[in-house]
Amino acid sequence: MxxxxxxxxxxxxxxxxxxxxxxxxxxxxxxxxxxxxxxxPPQSMVQVLHQDDDGLxxxxxxWGYAPLWAQGKRPPAINARVETAATSKFFRDIWQTGxxxxxxxxxxxxxxxxxxxxxxxxxxxxxxxxxxxFFAALGRFQRGGSLEPRDGxxxxxxx
Numbered sequence: 394m395x396x397x398x399x400x401x402x403x404x405x406x407x408x409x410x411x412x413x414x415x416x417x418x419x420x421x422x423x424x425x426x427x428x429x430x431x432x433x434p435p436q437s438m439v440q441v442l443h444q445d446d447d448g449l450x451x452x453x454x455x456w457g458y459a460p461l462w463a464q465g466k467r468p469p470a471i472n473a474r475v476e477t478a479a480t481s482k483f484f485r486d487i488w489q490t491g492x493x494x495x496x497x498x499x500x501x502x503x504x505x506x507x508x509x510x511x512x513x514x515x516x517x518x519x520x521x522x523x524x525x526x527f528f529a530a531l532g533r534f535q536r537g538g539s540l541e542p543r544d545g546x547x548x549x550x551x552x
Contacts, residue, residue, distance in 0.1 A: 407496035458547035
């Protein structure tokens with residue numbers, strides 16, 4: 394998966410599609426207007442559904458994660474390979490408690506031009522049905538209803 398996707402529906406539309414039979418209450422608020430993000434870049438705030446101690450939350454989290462010991466050494470990761478996410482030292486701290494779902498409407502892939510490899514053509518990929526899709530994610534999130542993000546908060550999409 395590349396580094397751009399779309400998230401433009403109203404949050405309730407995503408929740409309805411996964412038929413959330415909430416065993417835990419949905420905490421925080423859901424805004425009734427569309428999210429309206431048609432080209433979400435890394436390092437921006439993205440609506441993510443994750444579990445907290447007091448219930449489920451759908452709230453903005455920064456797309457990009459690095460453990461505290463790795464911050465500043467390289468850019469934060471935006472994706473994690475499913476083959477190594479559970480065993481990697483990089484994701485060890487968030488593997489058990491940082492699972493999440495990222496609702497999306499599609500993502501972008503770029504194909505290089507055969508004549509000139511410096512030119513790329515973006516392709517927007519969606520489900521044939523036009524329904525929303527959901528990406529598995531790992532991250533470090535705000536806990537206990539805290540509204541202020543902490544240093545190190547962020548998430549990666551599992552590919």
